[in-house]
Amino acid sequence: MTPRGQYSFGAADTIDGSRRRFLYGAGAGLALPWLDSLPVRSEESGKLDRAADLSKPPVRFACLYFSNGVEPEHWWARGHGSSMQLGPGLKPLVPHREDIVFLRGLFNEQSVKNSSAHLGRMPNLLSGAWVSLDQNDIRVGRTMDQVLAQQIGHRTAVPSLALGIEPTELRLEDGLSMIYGSCISWASATRPATKEIYPARAFDLLVGDGKGRQLDRSVLDQVLADAQNLKVQLAGRDKQKLDEYLESIRDIENRIERASREERLEGWKPTLARPNIVRPDNDLPQNVPEHMRLVLDLIVLAFQMDKTRIATCMLNNDLSQMNFGFLEGVQGSLHLDLTHNGRDPTLEAMYLQTNQFHVEQFVYLLKRLKDIDEGGQSLLDSSLLMFCSNLFDGDKHQADQMPILLAGRGGGSLQTGRVLDYLDRGDEHRRACSLYLALMDRMGIRLARFGDSDRRLAEL
Amino acid sequence: MDLLGSFEYHDTYLRFLANKHEVELGEFRISETDSHLVDGFSEQPRATVQQLQHNYHAIQKAVSAAEPGQLMDVMHLASRAWRRPLNNEEQERLRVYYEDLRSHERLDHGSALRTLLTRILTAPEFLFRAERRHVADEIPSSDDRGAVALSDWELASRLSYFLWSSAPDEELRTCAAAGTLSHPEQQTAQVRRMLKDPKARRLATEFFGQWFGFYRFNHYGGVDPKRFPEFSDGLKAALHDEAVSFFTHIIRNNRPIHEILFADYAFLNAQLADHYGIDVPELSHKHTPVADLTGQHRGGLLGLGAVLTVTSAPLRTSAVKRGDWVLRRVLGTPVPPPPADAGSIPAEDVLADGLTVRARLEAHRNDASCINCHSRIDPLGFALEHYDTLGRWRETYRDGQAIETSGTLHDGSVISGTHGLREYLQKHEHLFQRTLCTKLVGYALGRRESIFDVQLIEQMVAGISEGDRFTAIVERLVHSRQFRYRRSVDEQSTDTRKPNE
Numbered sequence: 001m002t003p004r005g006q007y008s009f010g011a012a013d014t015i016d017g018s019r020r021r022f023l024y025g026a027g028a029g030l031a032l033p034w035l036d037s038l039p040v041r042s043e044e045s046g047k048l049d050r051a052a053d054l055s056k057p058p059v060r061f062a063c064l065y066f067s068n069g070v071e072p073e074h075w076w077a078r079g080h081g082s083s084m085q086l087g088p089g090l091k092p093l094v095p096h097r098e099d100i101v102f103l104r105g106l107f108n109e110q111s112v113k114n115s116s117a118h119l120g121r122m123p124n125l126l127s128g129a130w131v132s133l134d135q136n137d138i139r140v141g142r143t144m145d146q147v148l149a150q151q152i153g154h155r156t157a158v159p160s161l162a163l164g165i166e167p168t169e170l171r172l173e174d175g176l177s178m179i180y181g182s183c184i185s186w187a188s189a190t191r192p193a194t195k196e197i198y199p200a201r202a203f204d205l206l207v208g209d210g211k212g213r214q215l216d217r218s219v220l221d222q223v224l225a226d227a228q229n230l231k232v233q234l235a236g237r238d239k240q241k242l243d244e245y246l247e248s249i250r251d252i253e254n255r256i257e258r259a260s261r262e263e264r265l266e267g268w269k270p271t272l273a274r275p276n277i278v279r280p281d282n283d284l285p286q287n288v289p290e291h292m293r294l295v296l297d298l299i300v301l302a303f304q305m306d307k308t309r310i311a312t313c314m315l316n317n318d319l320s321q322m323n324f325g326f327l328e329g330v331q332g333s334l335h336l337d338l339t340h341n342g343r344d345p346t347l348e349a350m351y352l353q354t355n356q357f358h359v360e361q362f363v364y365l366l367k368r369l370k371d372i373d374e375g376g377q378s379l380l381d382s383s384l385l386m387f388c389s390n391l392f393d394g395d396k397h398q399a400d401q402m403p404i405l406l407a408g409r410g411g412g413s414l415q416t417g418r419v420l421d422y423l424d425r426g427d428e429h430r431r432a433c434s435l436y437l438a439l440m441d442r443m444g445i446r447l448a449r450f451g452d453s454d455r456r457l458a459e460l
Numbered sequence: 461m462d463l464l465g466s467f468e469y470h471d472t473y474l475r476f477l478a479n480k481h482e483v484e485l486g487e488f489r490i491s492e493t494d495s496h497l498v499d500g501f502s503e504q505p506r507a508t509v510q511q512l513q514h515n516y517h518a519i520q521k522a523v524s525a526a527e528p529g530q531l532m533d534v535m536h537l538a539s540r541a542w543r544r545p546l547n548n549e550e551q552e553r554l555r556v557y558y559e560d561l562r563s564h565e566r567l568d569h570g571s572a573l574r575t576l577l578t579r580i581l582t583a584p585e586f587l588f589r590a591e592r593r594h595v596a597d598e599i600p601s602s603d604d605r606g607a608v609a610l611s612d613w614e615l616a617s618r619l620s621y622f623l624w625s626s627a628p629d630e631e632l633r634t635c636a637a638a639g640t641l642s643h644p645e646q647q648t649a650q651v652r653r654m655l656k657d658p659k660a661r662r663l664a665t666e667f668f669g670q671w672f673g674f675y676r677f678n679h680y681g682g683v684d685p686k687r688f689p690e691f692s693d694g695l696k697a698a699l700h701d702e703a704v705s706f707f708t709h710i711i712r713n714n715r716p717i718h719e720i721l722f723a724d725y726a727f728l729n730a731q732l733a734d735h736y737g738i739d740v741p742e743l744s745h746k747h748t749p750v751a752d753l754t755g756q757h758r759g760g761l762l763g764l765g766a767v768l769t770v771t772s773a774p775l776r777t778s779a780v781k782r783g784d785w786v787l788r789r790v791l792g793t794p795v796p797p798p799p800a801d802a803g804s805i806p807a808e809d810v811l812a813d814g815l816t817v818r819a820r821l822e823a824h825r826n827d828a829s830c831i832n833c834h835s836r837i838d839p840l841g842f843a844l845e846h847y848d849t850l851g852r853w854r855e856t857y858r859d860g861q862a863i864e865t866s867g868t869l870h871d872g873s874v875i876s877g878t879h880g881l882r883e884y885l886q887k888h889e890h891l892f893q894r895t896l897c898t899k900l901v902g903y904a905l906g907r908r909e910s911i912f913d914v915q916l917i918e919q920m921v922a923g924i925s926e927g928d929r930f931t932a933i934v935e936r937l938v939h940s941r942q943f944r945y946r947r948s949v950d951e952q953s954t955d956t957r958k959p960n961e
Contacts, residue, residue, distance in 0.1 A: 115796075115797060115800075116797065117797065117798075117800035121800075135908050136907060136908050171670070171675065172670075174797060214565070215561075215565065215575055218557075218560075218561070218565070218575075219575065219578055219579045219582060220582075222553075222557055222579050222583075223579065223582050223583045223584065225553075226583045226584055226585060227584045230584050230585065230590055233590070233592040234590060234592065236947075238588075238590060238591070241588065242584060242588065242590075245584055245587070245588070321681045321682050321774075323681070323684070323685065323774075325684075325685065325686055331684065331686055331687070332684055332774055332775060332807055333681075333682070333684065333774050336682070336773050336774055336807060337684070337773070337774050337775060337807035338807070340804030340805075340807070341804070341807060342804055342805050342807070342820075344807075344808070347807060347808075395804060396800065396801040397800035397801065398800070398801065399800070
């Protein structure tokens with residue numbers, strides 16, 4: 001295996017806060033040429049605010065998902081701050097307990113009601129929507145990250161990143177499409193956000209050189225015209241299909257559009273102008289830990305360069321066949337061998353190791369963000385990280401609560417080092433969608449209701 | 461582009477000559493037409509240099525003379541990719557686009573063609589199989605039920621994607637252009653031709669692969685590699701090939717449907733024979749039909765290693781998975797999914813407490829909420845217990861415990877071993893036939909079957925009992941209204957009439 005991921009952390013660290021503050025202090029930030037030409041958008045209230053925004057890093061959101069839940073006995077937290085106690089599943093988080101908020105008892109009502117124990121309870125994790133069980137109608141709901149992407153995605157070159165490790169599968173599982181089990185981010189009720197599992201492609205998306213964009217554009221103009229011509233000749237469902245095509249063409253157009261005026265994007269001037277990691281190989285990394293690390297590094301890179309402020313990452317698909325033989329003493333695949341372990345003690349121990357491994361990935365992201373300085377505060381301070389699975393007890397497909405925890409201070413909007421327990425409160429007070437409303441607030445998007453909730457999560 | 465036409469070749473040759481004859485070329489290049497180029501050379505090599513220069517320019521000229529022809533080729537490719545003739549306006553648009561790329565974008569011929577190809581292959585006409593409301597400016601006949609006859613070109617596409625998973629070939633295109641494809645005799649002739657064609661192997665790969673679960677088995681990752689190091693890429697490919705070859709044979713040689721379940725032959729190569737522990741002399745790496753294998757526990761769908769593997773758990777066999785597979789995929793009578801908290805049995809086959817997987821499963825079945833379904837599922841799976849995780853025949857479990865293959869179904873009948881399962885399937889063969897026809901209708905039409913398809917499916921099933929083989933079933937399907945017409949009204953409105961599942 002080639003030693004990829006040799007990163008020069010130094011470059012980021014040496015762009016020190018004082019020089020940045022000097023530039024802003026001298027008004028350099030305000031002199032950016034884009035201010036006049038940008039259309040005024042409703043959620044922006046004038047130059048003064050924007051100038052104020054410029055002095056402060058934006059809030060970033062990342063969600064890390066792992067499939068198949070946890071072993072309940074291993075997943076708990078008590079106390080607060082530096083005296084917080086964590087269950088064995090969360091062991092890798094011990095040094096960082098003051099940076100997290102442990103949430104207990106949140107759930108999606110539509111998942112509990114769904115009879116499909118896996119696929120009916122997974123693609124709706126971030127939307128709280130009903131998962132359609134009609135084979136002819138793949139339908140869930142737009143997820144909170146994609147709501148954010150639509151509302152504030154235009155502020156960065158890439159509206160949002162949907163990353164993963166395992167490929168999107170199209171086979172049927174119990175009569176349902178595995179596209180459900182492969183996607184946690186949904187751009188619309190019927191269309192998942194394109195999930196990228198190739199690190200090289202994600203890298204290119206973030207730092208593409210703009211070559212060929214002109215040509216891409218002209219091709220898009222042509223096929224868009226084709227599609228318009230075709231549309232008049234179609235009926236019913238076919239028309240809808242074509243609309244999805246048109247939508248994705250427009251997505252690409254917007255991306256090209258944004259990328260070509262990259263230098264003139266509004267907002268914060270990132271601490272990193274050029275990538276500080278080398279472009280990954282074209283092929284998929286052959287081992288899982290390396291692959292995950294690379295994908296997490298890309299999230300860090302994207303945030304640091306302010307290429308996007310919204311990212312999701314699936315460490316595995318639902319019903320994952322990921323084989324955990326790479327962990328010392330573990331044998332077998334995640335779903336069938338280790339999650340459904342029949343309470344065999346040896347297998348339970350292996351299952352615990354997989355949980356801890358997933359937590360370690362989250363800790364890695366957390367630590368890297370914490371080590372990046374953005375003018376006197378860390379990138380973690382201005383981030384909201386979420387770590388979650390859609391099931392609590394994975395063996396029992398338990399959906400009436402989900403393992404969720406947060407990290408980062410959301411630009412000062414989230415107090416960490418806490419355990420919040422909602423389990424014994426009424427259903428109205430423990431909806432995951434209430435959490436999403438509260439998180440979206442902190443990203444600057446205030447919605448009256450989302451999914452099955454119209455209230456913010458109390459005490460967050 | 462032709463290597464001999466390249467600038468590099470001729471210029472290097474020129475430089476080689478200049479070097480040999482000690483001529484100072486300076487900035488001169490082979491591409492220059494200036495005759496001074498040759499002045500420095502003495503009489504004898506001068507002719508060679510002149511010839512070289514002449515060749516270079518002649519080839520360059522030929523290359524640019526070929527450009528219009530290449531553009532025509534790309535236009536022809538567009539018509540193949542879009543699966544219909546381009547109308548004048550479309551041809552004109554493509555041509556204008558190419559010219560724009562040359563003049564405005566200042567691309568050379570090669571880059572412009574590449575971009576034009578990108579454009580053709582990103583177009584919705586290529587990516588989608590659109591069936592139009594109007595074809596060729598004439599309003600198609602619409603009957604009382606709001607169904608519209610497909611055009612010949614649309615029929616050609618339906619046929620070729622159904623049977624070949626690909627675009628129509630030249631012969632189908634010729635029929636479509638001649639307008640004969642809407643004639644039933646021509647449809648029959650094409651179905652027969654297409655099912656005999658090597659491309660029909662894709663029907664085996666796609667249709668039978670998706671139906672029975674060996675689709676992409678050559679990439680299957682559901683076996684634990686530490687426990688089964690012999691499950692190599694080579695073995696995966698061989699097992700996949702066995703299944704695909706078997707169904708290709710059924711399709712291309714028009715075998716009776718009966719053989720899918722009860723054939724006594726299998727397609728083996730040396731590696732597979734070795735894997736299954738069957739002594740067949742003179743096998744190569746190539747899959748070859750081997751007959752009379754019933755005594756060796758091979759032959760037919762249930763003897764396919766790929767199928768037996770995908771219905772196993774990573775570390776052990778799973779009577780539940782296999783039984784559910786027989787009910788769902790073979791007989792088309794699935795049981796409802798288990799309750800979410802049903803729990804599970806261990807991944808390992810040999811356990812420290814000495815209880816067999818079977819014993820655990822039996823205990824599980826004593827639970828009243830489980831018994832209803834598991835008494836239908838488990839005996840069908842237990843009958844296959846002699847096949848191990850990788851589909852090999854075994855006499856005992858790894859720890860020496862005996863294998864018990866009999867079980868009592870919910871209706872009191874007892875199934876014992878593969879022989880018993882065969883008998884059971886023979887008795888219920890009509891269910892298998894119905895599943896085949898239902899799946900085939902769904903696959904051909906690209907949608908789930910609806911209540912309006914029941915009659916067609918009945919006819920196809922009746923055909924089988926009258927002796928129809930594979931080709932004849934496909935013919936019935938292709939001649940059906942469902943295949944030759946499409947709905948002109950929005951499907952939404954018919955959806956409301958769909959029965960509840």
